[in-house]
Amino acid sequence: MRVLGINALFHDPAAALVVDGRIVAAAEEERFSRRKHGKRPLPFSAWELPELSARWCLDQAGLTPSDLDAVAYSYDPELARPAERMGLDDPWDHLRQEYARRAPEFLAEALPGLDPEKVRFVAHHVAHAASAGQASPYPDCAVLVLDGRGECGSHLAGHYVNRELTVLGSQSLPDSMGLFYEDLTQHLGFLRSSDEFKVMALASYGTPRHLDRLREYVHLDDRGGFRARPVPWASLVPPRPAGGPWSQDHADLAASAQACLEEVLLGLVRSLHERTGGEDVLTLAGGVALNCVANTRLHRDGPFERIWVQPAAGDAGTALGAALHIAHQKETVEAMPTAALGRGWGDDELRAWLERAAVPYEEPADIAETVAEELARDGVVAWFQGRSEYGPRALGHRSLLAHPGRAENLERLNAVKGREEFRPVAPMVAAERAAELFDGPLPSPYMLFVHDVAEEWRARIPAVVHVDGTARIQTVDRADEPLVARMIDGFERRTGLPVVVNTSLNTAGRPMVDDPRDALECFGSAPVDLLALGPYAIRRKKVFA
Secondary structure, eight states: OEEEEEEOSSSSOEEEEEETTEEEEEEETHHHHOOTTSSOOOGGGTTOOOHHHHHHHHHHTTOOGGGOSEEEESOOGGGOOOGGGGTOOOTTHHHHHHHHHTHHHHHHHHSTTOOGGGEEEOOHHHHHHHHHHTTSSOSSEEEEEEOSOSSSEEEEEEEEETTEEEEEEEEETTOOHHHHHHHHHHHTTSOTTTOHHHHHHHHTTSOOTTHHHHHTTEEEOTTSOEEEOOOOGGGTSOOOOTTOOOOHHHHHHHHHHHHHHHHHHHHHHHHHHHHTTSOSEEEEESGGGGOHHHHHHHHHHSSOSEEEEOTTOSTTHHHHHHHHHHHHTTSOOOOOOOSOOSOOOOHHHHHHHHHHTTOOOBOOSOHHHHHHHHHHTTOOEEEEOSSOOSSSOOOSSEEEEEOTTOTHHHHHHHHHHTOOTTOOOEEEEEGGGHHHHEESSSOOTTSOSOEEEOHHHHTTSGGGOOTTSEEOOEEEOTTTOHHHHHHHHHHHHHHSOOEEEEEESSOTTSOOOOSHHHHHHHHHHTTOSEEEETTEEEEHHHHTO
């Protein structure tokens, strides 16, 4: 069975392709269109489809739209209700619902040859759930979904047995932990439905002195759900103008909201564990699942033995979840093998890009050793290898790399990327070495948990240690990522440090680099010392001699 999954209605439009139960391709539209998040989540943009990523997914498998057995659209307009009846202030939401109802027509026009009768609507939170429960390595697992909103809810709790979902609970709008965090993001001067991770980073600089007040508006209820009503943020702390300086008051408010979120999540997880009869594994999806600080709290204080988080946990992941959900109705589906499900190029194709751009380049015997040498000299390296990652994290395919032993490299990288000074960067470490340096959920291949940095290592790798003594690590399995592991090994031989700084290969406000042109443009506009494009090394000093 050949199923194309589509996420389009809110934000982070994406496409994913499942063929005979196997995930073939998945990519976000922003990587093709170069518009951050693909579009803003407005009713007026709801008609926009991930046309470029959908066509690429089909090309990747050698299919045409007429070859598809189904197109799974991750929203079901039949489940929606008028915004005012759901307690939402969204006067144009009816336009969004109309676009959703007409999605089969729009898709047939965007993908000529597609029969609109093949379009299947999948409930938004069911698609989120499938992206976790059906994509994870665990056929039997609990699943928890929390985000801003779906058709008429903001939460799903369920249980997968042999990859078959039983829904155990949900939360109706307007109560929403995602909207709670989005509202705070906007109050703190950041872009809502985009910059929530900045609030999480800022929270580490504050104390939760407003927690008691927030509990008046956001708390667990006595039915296994929660209440999350609008908070009068301005009565607690004045709003921060966009682009203005942040204060300790802002950090304290962020810390209070983060603590409130964690309390509610922990209560929901404990209830879910009980309702599943003590299931061992919890899987997570929905935008709230990208909060790696909360994920670690669930691992540390929650009842589940293991937690698996979908690396594309936001709305982009619903394209994959919708496709898996429909495919599973006809056949067995396989677990997600990797997050590297996007575009990739062969060595000859990369060399052709370089020659077309007339860029001087080298072809060293081992690009991993060349990069390790540059990093040991304290150079910044743009690392472009293999297929691009699905989801918001750079996981060793589209990364900026640096030396973790120089404290000033945090400020240096934030300056290179043009982003806020309080934003941390992450360490990559070989999976078998991680426990020596970091305490937390291991392995952690998708950078979705935070870990305490061992006391004896904090002074040795200061660039990756956040203000609270933690780091959002990525563990590297050398069987899955031999090139990355070899680069880390080479760096350790030269410096004694088994860690390399890893942050996403992009600059502020732009999507992550995806194709070779993007890589060359980023290299040309940012003070990066070396670009490792497949097996080729491009040095800044030679390009700009």
